[in-house]
Amino acid sequence: MNRFTSFAVALFVALMAVAPLFLNAYHVDVLNSIGLYGLLALSLNLILGEAGLFNMGHAAFYAMGAYTAAILNTRYQIPILWTLPLSALVAGFFALAVARPVVHLRGDYLLIVTIGVSEIVRIALVNDVFGITGGANGIFGISRPELFGFVIRQPQHFYYLIWGFVAFTIFLFLRLKQSRFGRALNYLREDEVAAEGSGVNTDYYKLAVFGLGAAWAGMAGTLFAAKMTIISPESFSFWESVVLFMIVILGGAGNVAGVLLAAFLVIGLPELFREFSSARMLVFGLVMMVMMLVRPQGLLPAKSRQFSFAELSNKGSFR
Amino acid sequence: MINAVPPVLDITPLLALQRLTKRFGGLTAVKDVSFTVEHGAVAGLIGPNGAGKTTVFNLITGQYQSDQGEIFFAGTRLNGLRTHCIITLGIARTFQNIRLFQKLTVLENVLAGCHYRMHSGLVAAMLHLPSQQREEQEAIDRALQELEFVGLRQQASALAKNLAYGDQRRLEIARALATQPRLLVLDEPAGGMNEQETEALIGLIGRIQARGITILLIEHDMRLVMRACEKLVVLEHGGKIAEGPPEQVRCDPKVIEAYLGTEDDM
Numbered sequence: 001m002n003r004f005t006s007f008a009v010a011l012f013v014a015l016m017a018v019a020p021l022f023l024n025a026y027h028v029d030v031l032n033s034i035g036l037y038g039l040l041a042l043s044l045n046l047i048l049g050e051a052g053l054f055n056m057g058h059a060a061f062y063a064m065g066a067y068t069a070a071i072l073n074t075r076y077q078i079p080i081l082w083t084l085p086l087s088a089l090v091a092g093f094f095a096l097a098v099a100r101p102v103v104h105l106r107g108d109y110l111l112i113v114t115i116g117v118s119e120i121v122r123i124a125l126v127n128d129v130f131g132i133t134g135g136a137n138g139i140f141g142i143s144r145p146e147l148f149g150f151v152i153r154q155p156q157h158f159y160y161l162i163w164g165f166v167a168f169t170i171f172l173f174l175r176l177k178q179s180r181f182g183r184a185l186n187y188l189r190e191d192e193v194a195a196e197g198s199g200v201n202t203d204y205y206k207l208a209v210f211g212l213g214a215a216w217a218g219m220a221g222t223l224f225a226a227k228m229t230i231i232s233p234e235s236f237s238f239w240e241s242v243v244l245f246m247i248v249i250l251g252g253a254g255n256v257a258g259v260l261l262a263a264f265l266v267i268g269l270p271e272l273f274r275e276f277s278s279a280r281m282l283v284f285g286l287v288m289m290v291m292m293l294v295r296p297q298g299l300l301p302a303k304s305r306q307f308s309f310a311e312l313s314n315k316g317s318f319r
Numbered sequence: 320m321i322n323a324v325p326p327v328l329d330i331t332p333l334l335a336l337q338r339l340t341k342r343f344g345g346l347t348a349v350k351d352v353s354f355t356v357e358h359g360a361v362a363g364l365i366g367p368n369g370a371g372k373t374t375v376f377n378l379i380t381g382q383y384q385s386d387q388g389e390i391f392f393a394g395t396r397l398n399g400l401r402t403h404c405i406i407t408l409g410i411a412r413t414f415q416n417i418r419l420f421q422k423l424t425v426l427e428n429v430l431a432g433c434h435y436r437m438h439s440g441l442v443a444a445m446l447h448l449p450s451q452q453r454e455e456q457e458a459i460d461r462a463l464q465e466l467e468f469v470g471l472r473q474q475a476s477a478l479a480k481n482l483a484y485g486d487q488r489r490l491e492i493a494r495a496l497a498t499q500p501r502l503l504v505l506d507e508p509a510g511g512m513n514e515q516e517t518e519a520l521i522g523l524i525g526r527i528q529a530r531g532i533t534i535l536l537i538e539h540d541m542r543l544v545m546r547a548c549e550k551l552v553v554l555e556h557g558g559k560i561a562e563g564p565p566e567q568v569r570c571d572p573k574v575i576e577a578y579l580g581t582e583d584d585m
């Protein structure tokens with residue numbers, strides 16, 4: 001990181017840490033939405049941005065997590081935050097099962113299949129397939145989350161829960177990038193044949209990244225259920241998947257900061273300009289089009305890893 | 320030398336193709352082809368355009384599955400194995416139409432070759448466990464050594480797509496070498512290279528052989544083939560028409576006929 005980036009990051013963290021003290025409940029709630037979408041977009045970024053797999057059905061995994069949490073909480077009184085790992089597992093394994101037969105498909109075909117899967121999930125929820133999802137009305141009465149005996153109910157409290165989780169996620173995902181696993185995802189995106197031809201088990205990494213991204217979306221679903229206390233199928237429509245896809249591409253596929261910035265713009269701006277009602281969506285659509293024309297690589301395009309001098313100062317050589 | 324393979328006291332050839340056939344619809348791209356490559360040799364696979372040379376490579380490395388015939392590598396049958404498994408067994412390759420990870424750095428490209436010998440998984444990566452960090456640094460060191468070996472050490476931080484054409488070919492070789500192969504298959508390594516670069520490539524091939532790595536290469540540049548290879552296999556229309564030492568093959572009437580009328584002069 002150069003000095004400017006370090007400064008920008010420090011400023012952003014400081015601002016985010018104190019923001020709820022200066023903002024009203026409505027604006028804090030907007031930031032909470034941005035945090036949730038940011039979390040979802042970061043998880044989709046692993047699949048779409050890092051590995052280059054066109055997944056236009058991310059909302060399905062989000063829904064799996066939210067419903068797992070809601071059902072476990074309302075039926076079995078399991079504290080909502082305790083369901084986090086279970087939501088991750090359910091969403092992750094669901095993704096593995098769905099992805100297993102289709103990951104070998106090429107980009108556009110995979111995109112269509114994932115749209116289909118997310119629609120099947122939504123319709124299954126609306127039709128209350130196993131009699132546990134509450135149909136179109138969804139599930140009510142999800143209890144408030146509790147952390148060390150403290151009940152989280154105000155937007156300000158949720159703010160720290162959600163953005164704390166975002167920070168935790170960024171911490172882990174940035175480290176993932178600088179590893180064998182993270183590189184394997186990039187090799188997949190750049191050239192699958194060359195990756196396989198260099199000894200990378202491409203099928204394994206495609207499945208692994210689908211599972212990981214979905215598990216994270218599942219946990220975002222849990223946080224969403226905890227925040228809303230009521231969930232219904234309409235929160236997990238195809239449009240959600242489209243918005244997430246858009247955030248990742250607009251921000252700069254493969255760039256964590258870019259994806260977060262795009263989450264702020266795509267989710268935050270329409271909220272700020274509510275007064276202009278319908279015109280704002282028109283402007284929003286136009287901005288999207290212009291962006292893709294003038295900057296197709298995204299706001300902050302993915303950067304290649306910069307190796308430090310120490311890492312590169314190996315002295316050994318052949319003869 | 321990190322990649323030196325201990326001398327193998329093995330009389331069976333390192334690579335053996337037995338009556339290999341591959342059809343694409345009505346076209347038989349490879350027809351009943353058999354040949355062997357001995358330990359430590361530099362062998363060449365030549366033939367006019369469309370003769371089926373690249374298809375043979377794709378069969379060896381598992382990109383295609385053969386319709387008939389068998390492939391053995393160091394005694395292991397390769398038929399039906401997936402490409403990454405074959406790489407793991409000790410075969411590495413380069414591509415005729417260079418296939419680098421364009422938007423990644425030169426170093427990251429070579430690290431791809433180190434991948435399968437590393438073990439850190441998802442959790443170790445997310446937590447940057449000490450074992451993962453150590454492994455990571457070891458891989459970087461190994462990748463840098465391979466870059467040094469092919470003469471690209473200075474460009475380690477450059478993006479692959481910004482390299483000159485000849486350098487891209489050498490980077491592909493470095494990535495292949497990073498898998499620590501016993502057999503290296505090169506598909507037209509001198510393609511697009513100027514005379515100077517080709518000369519350097521012949522030297523590089525010699526140094527790779529000196530590391531104990533067996534080489535099988537496809538090449539149209541006859542000067543390179545004649546100088547670098549100890550044995551040649553000639554394909555035409557998918558079938559093998561000649562096999563033997565270069566001096567013998569170049570005088571073979573069938574080979575001369577196959578090359579007559581094409582731009583390649585023997």
Ligand SMILES: Nc1ncnc2c1ncn2[C@@H]1O[C@H](COP(=O)(O)OP(=O)(O)OP(=O)(O)O)[C@@H](O)[C@H]1O
Pocket residue numbers: 343346348366367368369370371372373374375415
């Ligand atoms: N995937 C494929 N599908 C259909 N036909 C193919 C495929 N791959 C190769 N072929 C055909 O098989 C034949 C042999 O092709 P191949 O690429 O092996 O030739 P080559 O000897 O490598 O030629 P060149 O010197 O031009 O690289 C050609 O006629 C080619 O069109």
Ligand SMILES: [Mg+2]
Pocket residue numbers: 372373374415
């Ligand atoms: Mg070819």
